[in-house]
Amino acid sequence: MKGSWQIVRIAGIDVKIHVTFVFILIWFGLSAYLTGGSIAAAMTNLLLILTLFLFVTLHEFGHALTARLFGIKTTDITLLPIGGIARLEQMPEDPKEELLVAAAGPAVNLVIAAGLFTGLLLGGFFSQPLNLAVMMNNFWLQLLIANITLVLFNLVPAFPMDGGRILRSGLALWMDHVKATRIAAHIGRGLAVLMGLAGIFINPWLILTAVFVWFGAGAEAQTVELKAGLKGLVVRDAMISQFYQVDANQPLVDVFHLVMTTGQYNIPVVSNGNFLGIIRRGDLQRAMEQLGNRAPAYAAIGTEPDGLEPTMPLIDALPKFSASQVLPVLEGRQLVGLLTRESLQQRIWLNQRTGGSNKTKPTGESTDIA
Ligand SMILES: [Zn+2]
Known part of the structure; x- marks a missing residue:
């Protein structure tokens, strides 16, 4: 104390x-x-x-x-x-x-x-x-x-x-x-x-x-x-497995349009299938003001917390939310999901309603824009 x-x-x-x-x-x-x-x-x-x-x-x-x-x-x-x-x-x-x-x-x-x-x-x-x-x-x-x-x-x-x-x-x-x-x-x-x-x-x-x-x-x-x-849940059970992501060299203005049209405020950035980081709410506007609309997406990535493993118990992931509201879930260097407070809360709610028996099956897909 x-x-x-x-x-x-x-x-x-x-x-x-x-x-x-x-x-x-x-x-x-x-x-x-x-x-x-x-x-x-x-x-x-x-x-x-x-x-x-x-x-x-x-x-x-x-x-x-x-x-x-x-x-x-x-x-x-x-x-x-x-x-x-x-x-x-x-x-x-x-x-x-x-x-x-x-x-x-x-x-x-x-x-x-x-x-x-x-x-x-x-x-x-x-x-x-x-x-x-x-x-x-x-x-x-x-x-x-x-x-x-x-x-x-x-x-x-x-x-x-x-x-x-x-x-x-x-x-x-x-x-x-x-x-x-x-x-x-x-x-x-x-x-x-x-x-x-x-x-x-x-x-x-x-x-x-x-x-x-x-x-x-x-x-x-x-x-x-x-x-x-x-209890009994792992990160994979609560992560968002369908999300948009952008390529490292895509201009920031495209990222901005993506946010506007999808309502997804945290956009992961990948390069050749490898995860680089997430452009978080706030990071994007700041980067556009400082670097301009045509700057590449990777330039807007802020400090990145450690990724979570899909098999990690959810209870161990909780303390990591103090560093960030959105946590990347990685298999090797590949991004397979995003864990957010909201997705976590939804999962707890579902677990309480179904008594923990009905696990959702993640599809493991993500949607890129090109
Ligand atoms: Zn006492």
């Missing part, structure tokens, strides 16, 4: 703090100093918050080390003002494994809370005369309450928070993964709205968490749906 510093590496996992985390330390210290009026009060408050975040870190290690049992690595653990984030390479697909990974975090805080409670009990804390003001000032009691709060808060079924993941994995035992995620994400978003509203009256941190839950739920649901939609 941007703006994070690594502070320590434990069990092969980097622990980082985000720059905003430092702000909250300053804010807590300062507010304690201003209300308590002493350096000692500020220090106690800082120590409390640091210890609390140590417990948050242990919570994240609960997730990370349980995931490791199932062969899943953790990239890093980052501490943010709203808590910690363990970046697992992936979530286990097996619902039982996900349930264990999700529950391991709150379980750590439960164990710590039990330890603190036992300590306070053995120390005679609960047998002293009841004085709420004195009791609430006790450092260890505050940590105990904080840990119990962590357990309860994380168990709120607001996907992608721990409780929401437990809910999703529970649902996934009864229905398919995508449907379970969809339901969990809906509930998560509903709870995010309530959390945000409650935050206005109770605590602004709740609003931050609500925003995190709202976007997190949406993003995860989208990824899961996309992955399910692309």
Whole structure:
């Protein structure tokens, strides 16, 4: 995550703090100093918050080390003002494994809370005369309450928070993964709205968490749906196999006419059957302005991303769209298709309607203009 510093590496996992985390330390210290009026009060408050975040870190290690049992690595653990984030390479697909990974975090805080409670009990804390003001000032009691709060808060079924993941994995035992995620994400978003509203009256941190839950739920649901939609498909299944292309030496004005008459805005350029590149939307007009109407087509080719192989899994092609909206599909140096966001979306739609059984047969033809 941007703006994070690594502070320590434990069990092969980097622990980082985000720059905003430092702000909250300053804010807590300062507010304690201003209300308590002493350096000692500020220090106690800082120590409390640091210890609390140590417990948050242990919570994240609960997730990370349980995931490791199932062969899943953790990239890093980052501490943010709203808590910690363990970046697992992936979530286990097996619902039982996900349930264990999700529950391991709150379980750590439960164990710590039990330890603190036992300590306070053995120390005679609960047998002293009841004085709420004195009791609430006790450092260890505050940590105990904080840990119990962590357990309860994380168990709120607001996907992608721990409780929401437990809910999703529970649902996934009864229905398919995508449907379970969809339901969990809906509930998560509903709870995010309530959390945000409650935050206005109770605590602004709740609003931050609500925003995190709202976007997190949406993003995860989208990824899961996309992955399910692309399962078993390769690039050939989603590529456009009928398209116009031009020869390298054809004048740009011909390319312009081709675009105007066909509505195909990205025109591949070939030479002796070999693919050279694509004249993309925008490239053509720029080239015509700078080089003139009679300049050869190859002069208008912009920077070309790597071609895709027809047998490549579609899911692996997704990240390549960040470089370009149209990707060439090549067999050797020969252009056999174009993959666009639209063709991909159409294929996912078809797959969802037919349950993945009805694969279209690509013809492998392309149309040249001469
Ligand atoms: Zn957690």
